[in-house]
Amino acid sequence: MREVYDLGMSSVGIVAFISLFMGAVTAIQMAQNFQGADIPVPNYYVSYATKVVLILEFSPTIISLILAGKVGSYIASSIGTMRVTEQIDALDVMGINSPSFLVMPKVIATIFFNPILIMISIAMGLLGGYLIGEATQMWSQSDYITGLQMPMATRLFVYTFVKTVCFAFVIATVPAYYGYNVKGGSLEVGRSSTAAVVWTSVILIILNLVLTQTILS
Amino acid sequence: MIEVKNLKKQFDDVEVLKGISTVFESGKTNLIIGQSGSGKTVFLKCMTGLIIPTSGEIFFDGRDVVKFSYEQRQQIRGEIGTVFQGSALFDSMTVLENVRFPLEMFSNVSLKEMNKRSEEVLERVNLTPESFHKFPSEISGGMQKRVAIARAIVNKPKYLFADEPNSGLDPKTSMVIDKLLHELTVEYNTTTIINTHDMNSVMEIGETIVFLKDGYKEWDGDKNEILTADNESVIDFVYSSKLFTKLRDVLLKEKQNK
Numbered sequence: 001m002r003e004v005y006d007l008g009m010s011s012v013g014i015v016a017f018i019s020l021f022m023g024a025v026t027a028i029q030m031a032q033n034f035q036g037a038d039i040p041v042p043n044y045y046v047s048y049a050t051k052v053v054l055i056l057e058f059s060p061t062i063i064s065l066i067l068a069g070k071v072g073s074y075i076a077s078s079i080g081t082m083r084v085t086e087q088i089d090a091l092d093v094m095g096i097n098s099p100s101f102l103v104m105p106k107v108i109a110t111i112f113f114n115p116i117l118i119m120i121s122i123a124m125g126l127l128g129g130y131l132i133g134e135a136t137q138m139w140s141q142s143d144y145i146t147g148l149q150m151p152m153a154t155r156l157f158v159y160t161f162v163k164t165v166c167f168a169f170v171i172a173t174v175p176a177y178y179g180y181n182v183k184g185g186s187l188e189v190g191r192s193s194t195a196a197v198v199w200t201s202v203i204l205i206i207l208n209l210v211l212t213q214t215i216l217s
Numbered sequence: 218m219i220e221v222k223n224l225k226k227q228f229d230d231v232e233v234l235k236g237i238s239t240v241f242e243s244g245k246t247n248l249i250i251g252q253s254g255s256g257k258t259v260f261l262k263c264m265t266g267l268i269i270p271t272s273g274e275i276f277f278d279g280r281d282v283v284k285f286s287y288e289q290r291q292q293i294r295g296e297i298g299t300v301f302q303g304s305a306l307f308d309s310m311t312v313l314e315n316v317r318f319p320l321e322m323f324s325n326v327s328l329k330e331m332n333k334r335s336e337e338v339l340e341r342v343n344l345t346p347e348s349f350h351k352f353p354s355e356i357s358g359g360m361q362k363r364v365a366i367a368r369a370i371v372n373k374p375k376y377l378f379a380d381e382p383n384s385g386l387d388p389k390t391s392m393v394i395d396k397l398l399h400e401l402t403v404e405y406n407t408t409t410i411i412n413t414h415d416m417n418s419v420m421e422i423g424e425t426i427v428f429l430k431d432g433y434k435e436w437d438g439d440k441n442e443i444l445t446a447d448n449e450s451v452i453d454f455v456y457s458s459k460l461f462t463k464l465r466d467v468l469l470k471e472k473q474n475k
Contacts, residue, residue, distance in 0.1 A: 002309070086305035093265050094319055095294030 003105045007071050007172075008113025014070065015063055015117050016124045022058060023125025024132035026050050031138050043139040047147030050129045051122075055152070059121040060160050061208050064167040067117070068200040072175040075106055076196035079179030080189035088180070099180060107172040114168035115161065159215045166211060167204055174200040218243050219264065219376065219408050224273030226259055233259045234270070235432040243375075243408040246399050246422040250413055251429035252454060257412045258302075258380060260429065264410065265299055265378050266290055277376060295323045298369030298407075300379035300398075304361040306353040306368070312339065313349040316367045323372055338367040342397060359390040363397070370401055377402065377409040383418055395421045416455060419443065428454065444468050 030049040034041035079102055082088050091098040126148065133139045178196035182188050219241040226234040233256045241247040249257050262268040264275055266282065275282050282293060306315050316335040320326065326334075339349060342363040353361055362382060369377060379398060383391035399422040402409040413419065419426060423440035428451050436448045443455060445468055456462045 081308075085303055085308075086301040087307055089267055090299065090301060090305040090307075092267055093294060093297060093299045094322060095291040096322055 003109035004113055006074065007106060007109045008117060011067060011070055011117060012120060014066070015121050018066065019054075019059065019063065019121040019124035020128040020131075022062070023050060023054060023128030025128075026053050026058065026125065027129030027132055028136075028138070043143040044147035044150070046133075046139050047126070047129060047144040048150045049147075051126060051148055051150075052152065052156075054122050054125040055160050056156060059118045059125065060163040060167065061204070063118060063121045064114070064164070064171060064204055065201055067114070068171050068175075068204055069197050071110065071171055072197045072200045073193045074175075075172065076175035076179040076193040077189055079103075079176055080182040080192050081186075083180060083182045084185055084189060102180070103173065103176040106176060107169060110168040110172040111165055114171070115164045118160070118164045155215070159211070162215060163208065163211050166207060170200060170203050170207065174203060218276075218278055219410065220274075220276040221264070222274040222276070224260070224263060224275065225271045226256075226263055226268065227271045233432050234263070234273075236273070237429070237432075237434045239427050239434055239437060241408050241410050242425060244403060244406045245409070245424040246402050247408070247410045247425040247427070248413055248419060248423045249410065249427050249429060250419060250423075250454070251435075252414065255429040256432045257414075257429055261378055261380055261410065261412050265297060266294065295372060296375045298372065298374035298377045300362070300365045300369050300377075300382050302381045302384050304353070304358075304365040306361055306364055308353060311350050311352055312344070312356065312364050315353070315364055316371050319368060319372050335367075335371060338371045339364070341370075341401075342367045343393075358385050359387075359394070362386065362390075362394050366394070366397060366401070370405065370407075373405060375407060377405075377407040379409070379411045381412050381414070383413060383415045388417060391415060391417060392421060398422065414454075416461060419455075445472060 027046055027050045030053075031043075031046045034043075034045060034049075079088075082102070088098050088102070091101060130141075130144055133144050134141065175193075175196035178192040178199070179189075182192045221240075222238050224234055224237045225232065237260060249260060251257050259268060263270045270283060273283065277293060277296075280293070282290065285293065307318065310318065313332065313335055316339055317331050320331040320334060324331070336346070336349065344360065344363055344367070348356055348360060353364070356364070366379075366382075369379075377398075382394050382398065386394065395418050398409060398411065401407070411418070411422075420440050423443065426438055426440065426443055427434055428436040428443075428448070430450045436446060436451045438446060443451065444465060446452065446455070452465075456465050
């Protein structure tokens with residue numbers, strides 16, 4: 001449960017904040033693009049397009065990248081500190097399988113909580129779009145809700161869910177690998193934490209392309 | 218009893234242990250001494266199973282642990298208690314949880330019984346109940362060492378290892394830790410092996426002493442023999458302080474007079 005809090009619950013605030021504002025920005029950009037289009041686009045497409053952007057890309061990918069920074073650095077530095085302070089040696093000498101003992105709870109907590117965070121992100125993003133519409137009157141409340149109710153193909157949801165789970169696995173395991181294999185002192189812990197965030201982000205970006213090509217094409 | 222035969226350990230091109238053979242007796246505090254970089258920690262880690270030796274044999278009461286399978290090695294680890302140089306307490310656990318942890322891993326008793334046993338050993342190492350629910354960062358270095366000792370003995374180990382248990386402690390607290398380790402060794406009849414370069418510890422609890430230099434066993438004996446040892450490396454190590462140099466002169470004069 002502590003892992004769920006450290007790796008999931010503690011990220012709810014930042015995810016909600018970013019998503020609320022990014023949802024509002026996305027909705028404004030959609031409205032601006034539609035207004036400048038050669039053919040008239042109904043206003044309810046603003047919320048539909050915002051919804052599609054949030055569900056397909058912004059929430060699963062961009063939020064995962066943010067979590068790679070926040071959660072990834074936490075995992076790498078906490079396990080790395082355990083390594084340099086001999087806490088992992090203490091586990092090993094007791095006969096405990098330290099990789100499994102340290103990494104598995106983090107993988108489970110992240111895979112369990114990442115989809116929840118992504119759902120919160122989608123909901124907050126859509127709320128952001130709704131609130132900015134209310135504030136600016138660029139589109140009506142009923143148009144926004146109509147757009148939200150427009151159907152999306154099931155495989156798009158499957159695609160998002162698969163991405164979310166795969167990204168969660170990467171967010172937990174890559175930093176854990178870097179933290180577990182730290183050699184040296186506090187300076188090396190910092191370096192491994194930075195390397196963990198960089199490589200987690202790189203892997204997420206590449207995996208995003210691979211999964212998109214595999215599932216959507 | 219732990220018997221080591223021709224133990225060697227090589228890291229890439231560097232040979233750290235160059236064929237060490239010695240015996241550590243049970244019910245005694247056995248000290249491994251030597252300068253930094255002499256191979257003490259690698260030697261200790263080979264015995265605790267944290268490092269696999271390149272060659273040689275390590276017998277724990279006749280059982281060659283080097284040849285053990287993974288399962289056998291895991292099993293014998295339940296008989297080992299280790300006190301690390303920096304205490305290695307788990308930051309996220311309280312003092313009581315740290316001490317209870319090995320019981321949670323290796324015993325099937327109830328939580329109530331585990332807490333009772335943990336509190337017993339914490340009291341045995343002279344810690345008061347007020348500290349039981351504090352986190353390691355909230356207690357002093359000396360108290361952390363005591364918690365580490367309590368965690369190491371909570372499972373009543375047959376073999377107790379301590380890597381520089383006095384590092385970072387003041388002389389008075391160091392003496393308390395030394396005495397505690399010695400008392401526990403006698404009380405539990407453990408084979409206790411302590412890495413140290415602290416001469417106070419050597420004189421206090423050195424019932425058996427192994428002196429390492431550059432990966433070799435250079436000398437062995439006890440605390441009474443070490444002060445008048447005629448090995449140059451031991452003399453260099455022991456008499457690196459002015460106090461001990463003067464003491465040596467007095468002892469040698471006494472020896473000549475006899």
